[in-house]
Amino acid sequence: MLTELLDILSFQGGYNTSVVLLGSALLGMAGGVIGVFSLLRKRALISDAISHATLPGITLGFLVALALTGTGKSLPFLMAGATISGILGVLLVQWIKDNTRLPEDSAIGTVLSSFFGLGVVLMSYIQTLRDGSQAGLESYLLGSTASMLQSEAEMIAIFALVITLAAIIFLKEFGLVCFDPDYAASRGWSVSKLDLLMMALLLAVVVIGLKTVGLILIIALVIIPPVTARFWTDRLGLMVGISAFTGGISCFLGAGLSALTPDFPSGATIVLTATTLFLLSLFLAPRRGVLATGLQQIFFRYRISRRRALLDLGQGRPLFSPLLVLSLKREGTLDSHGHITKSGHQKIKQMMRDQDLWNQYLTDYPEEAFAQKDWSLAMISDVLSPDLINELEERLQRQQKVTV
């Protein structure tokens, strides 16, 4: 089983399978890239409305193709139908949001379920037709790469590549609009046009991904990779890169697994692969991951106790925690007899000065200090700007003169 999987993943599972895998990987990459922007624009859920809204279009496209060409399963007709009803869905969400008091999530929920309901009815009607070609139409619900033709996979690959490139070319503009649309508009950037372009790229990913991932699960393709990427970086460019990689590798592995077990819908295997990467990031990512946050919590408690201990030593108070004494000995603040070393005195003096400055800050700017999560935990020079520290120092000196 494993060797078979490795064969498939190393492009030895036949030409057709290889093209399908490559197309899927590129699709995942495109979803990951455009997903970053819809997540940061806080529009991630709209992709769910788009994908569900495509179903009536797919079924109508099938019926039109059947009437015109004699066979319903013609990819161009299905894609065109999906695109048109996807656009209608988005417009309807927008219209409801603009003209009623309903919030966006209610509008999305309403449109999503109504379009999907209509689609299911039309699909059931198609099943009753005495035509052999309707078999496999339900693969658009959960995705199936097993039945994918080579030409379909090639088309998906090309479109995915174009979408990815377009999104990367507009990285600077998209980023600006996502971060601060009002500012972007004040500079003369057309926010509505850039939003429209983002929406069009999102729609394009959904439509070309229908066959591979299926309309029920395709939202995962544009949400899980960017959310995963956010765990690893604080930079937009890197986030786009990591998200593209996550999406690409998820689709590649997921489609490979599905090729091995053709009875599993490929949408499900792809989403589960992406979820695995998400869970790994959730726990293991540095700084933002659960494990790192837990470690930070422990380190943070140690830092407070150490600060407390240095201040206690400075005021001639005894230390009660043997663990803390041990660690102060190891860092050289105390010698083996528990006396303060020369460098220890230095550290204590520095820490007491730092605490005085923090206390001064709390006295002078209580509101700012409360809002500051680092208050008195980190060294003040790591947190506050130099001009503010100078000011605190001056005031501290003046006060000390008064008390003397």
Place this chain on the structure above:
Amino acid sequence: MIAKLLRLQPRHSLSTDEARSAPLAIEGLSVAYHHKPVVWDLSFVAPAQGLVAVVGPNGAGKSTFIKAALGLIPKLSGEITVYGKSVASQRHLIGYVPQRGSVDWDFPASALDVVTMGLYGKIGWLRPVRKAHRATAMGYLEQVGMADFADRQIGQLSGGQQQRVFLARALAQDAALYFMDEPFVGVDAATERAIVNVLKDLKDQGKTVICVHHDLQSAPDYFDHALILNIRPVASGPMAETFTAENLQHAYGGRLAPSELSGLIPLAGQ
């Protein structure tokens, strides 16, 4: 067309020479949200070279006035010109510091990234940000005393530091007319001084700053002109003539206690 026909206000024309060359000239501006007027029949000419405080009680339409002047929200009526031409054609001359609370500070960007956004106009469509641009942006971060924080994710900055980053971004635009929406809210005294210094520099360079300001106490110290607003304009002009007990009482009504007023007015003469 229909909007023009239906407009109840007479069509204002900006004919005086002063208005034609002013950094910002507004005639008969009205804005409404959901059938409720928020700014009503506002006319205002900003001085060339000067710092204008826009003051007024909560809900007086101060932010709305700025957003409408920038063309960010639709207006019911009124004419707005910037240095004699339409706002849309003069955007390269306009700098904007939005309210700090208007953006998501968890956004994946560093302080330097945000300042670099001020240069996007110069960089142009689809061109990437280069090293030289980042170096330029760094200079503006230094100007507001934030060079040490350039690489920090913006959510890790204090409120005052975030405000300085916004200010540096506006400076990077190298505009002639600046709009600032409550830059002094929730900042420490060092940031307040840094902002005041930047304002003075801008004025010395011959620029005009229009700044929503909530603190009546400091307004006469920091600004030399005032626009007092309570949906309709109450008064505008040089600080000494505008910032009077009568005008403030008129704008704030019962919301300003007489004791507060008497504390304020001696400042106005300075």
